[in-house]
Amino acid sequence: METILERYERYSYAEKLLTAPETETQASWTLESSKLKAKIEALEKNIRHYAGEELEQLNLRDLQNVEQQIDTALKRIRTKKSQVMHxxxxxxxxxEKALQxxxxxxxxxxxxxxKISEQQISRLQLPQPHSVPSLGTSSGPFIGAAMREEELAQTRAVSTTMMPPWMISHINQ
Structure with a gap:
């Protein structure tokens, strides 16, 4: 009989240990839940105050506190904005430096x-006679020299247009 009573006490004690954490856990969850609900309500209330709503119920000290919190938040925002802009x-x-x-x-x-194009053009130029048949004047060699200088000027003008030498060579001939 004693052994039966001892077993009964052991099992009942073990059952109490097993059921006790469930009730404690449930109680702690209930307490935690109510704390979180209160915290959510306080945060929502602060959000409404920051948005300028429900300010009638606040006294001067609370209004100053809200204003200070908003000023602090604005300073952080401006600092972050300045940092991003910099x-x-x-x-x-x-x-800009890379592009420059x-x-x-x-x-x-x-x-x-x-330079290379000008050098190639000057190599491609064939020697031209210094005189051009005169048209009945005695200044034949001077007219030819003037025409040659004019052709050189045209060739230089064409060379600055970045045309390949093979396209320019027919001008000099």
Missing amino acids: ESISELHKK ERNNSLSKKLKESD
Whole structure:
């Protein structure tokens, strides 16, 4: 009989231990739930106050507190905005510098190309006679020289247009 009573006490004690955490857990969840609900209500109330709603029930100290919180939030927002703008400006300066370097590089290549083109044109020019048959005047060689200088000027003008030498060669012939 004693053993039966001991077993009964052990089982009933074990059952109490098993059911006790459930009730404690349920009670703690209920308490936690009510705390979270109160916190949500307070946050929603603050949001309404920040939006300028339901301000009639606030006293002077509460209004000053809301104003201070809004000022602090505005300062943080402005600081973040300034930071983003400075980063953007810095990035744009980097891009500008890269574009300027690219522009300088392209200008340099263009000048080199012009030099090469002028050199090729001057190599392609055939020696021309210094005199052109005169049209009954005694200044024949001077007219030919003037015409040759005019052709050279035209060739130089054409060379700055970046045309390939093979397209220009027929002008000199």
